[in-house]
Amino acid sequence: MSHNPKFLNLVLLNGDPEYKLRTARAAGFEQVEIWWEDVQSSTHGAIGLAKFAKQQKLGFTNLQVLRDFTGAQDSDRLYKRAELHQFIHIAYKLGCNTIQAPASTREDCLAERIDEDLCWMASEAARYNMRIMYEPMAWCSVDNTLPRAWERLQRIQQPNIGLVIDLFHICALGGDASQLERIPAEKIYAVQLCDVATLPPPEKHTLMDIARHHRLLPGYGILDIECFIDTLKRINYKGPIGIEVFNDVLKSQCxxxxxxxxxxxxNRYWP
Structure with missing residues (x-):
């Protein structure tokens, strides 16, 4: 039996937040990745959702998603820092200790500020015993691959910043499971499994369209998921593993x- 917490990203389901929490737990999931939008749409707010989740014996893997924080221009920097504090306060009310913050997607990202911004983010999160989950997305303007993101985290050496492993973003730009081998398992904060019918060309709008609307459940596409699973087991990964699938057709179903x-x-891949 696996001791890794198993989660579902709520983006796969339709309905109000409480219904989605109840549905995920009934299916067997121990945790969920919850979105800022889920919290905002709940009539009970973050504290009410935390109470409901506790009744369901359901935990929160992370709160998503703080976008384009690093490298922000002067005109946006104070706003993004205030937004981080909003995320921290909501996560605290939820009883969630991890916030997902992808690398910047902005073309005007100031790359020379990224290290400083990540260190500031880590310091603010640490005040509340929280972690930051840095995600290299395939269409990010900087740090769009796992090796680049890991190189940055090695350089800044912040104990409460780690990586999220998203199979789509690794494979979309030609990466594979070997990219995990040099990353200490404790610096991987979550593993998000999915599949795709075909790998898209490395063009931003096509990548975004497939990633946000046409992912498949693991085993329904072409990705070599077994190779990723074997590597995770070889490096003794003990963290959360789950499903992050954006799919409009599935979301419209029961x-x-x-x-x-x-x-x-x-459970076919991680029993």
Whole structure:
């Protein structure tokens, strides 16, 4: 039996936040990745969601997603820092200790500020015993691959910043499971599994369209998921592993059935 917490990203399901939490737990998931938008749409707020999740014996893997924080221009920098504090306060109310913050996607990103911004972010999060989960997305303007993101985290040496492993973003630019081998398992904060019918060309709008609308459940596409799983086991990964699938068709279907399909897909690869 695996001791890794198994999670579902709520983006796969339709319905109000409480319904999605209840549905994920009924399918078997121990945790969920919850979105800022889920919290905002709840009539009970973050504290009410935390209470409901506790009743369901359901944890929060992370709070998503703080966009384009690093390298912000002067005109946006104070706003982004205030936004970080909003995320911290919501995560604190949820009882969630991790905030997902992808690398910048902005073309006007000031790359020379990224290290400083990440260190400031880590310092602010540490005041609340929280972690930052840095994500290299395929269409990021800087740090769009796992090796580049890991190189940066090695340089800044912040104990509460780690990586998220998203199979789509690794494979979309030609990466593979070997990229995990040099990363200490404790610096991987979550693993998000998915699949795709075909790998898109490395063009921003195409990548974004497939990533946000057409991902598949693991085992329904062409990705070599077994190789990633074997590597994670070889490096003794003990953190959360789950399903992050953006799919418009699945999202329109019965959430109970889709959640059960997601649970079955996850357990085929990580029983």
């Amino acid at each position: 959430s109970e059935i889709v959640a059960q399909q997601a649970w079955q897909a996850l």
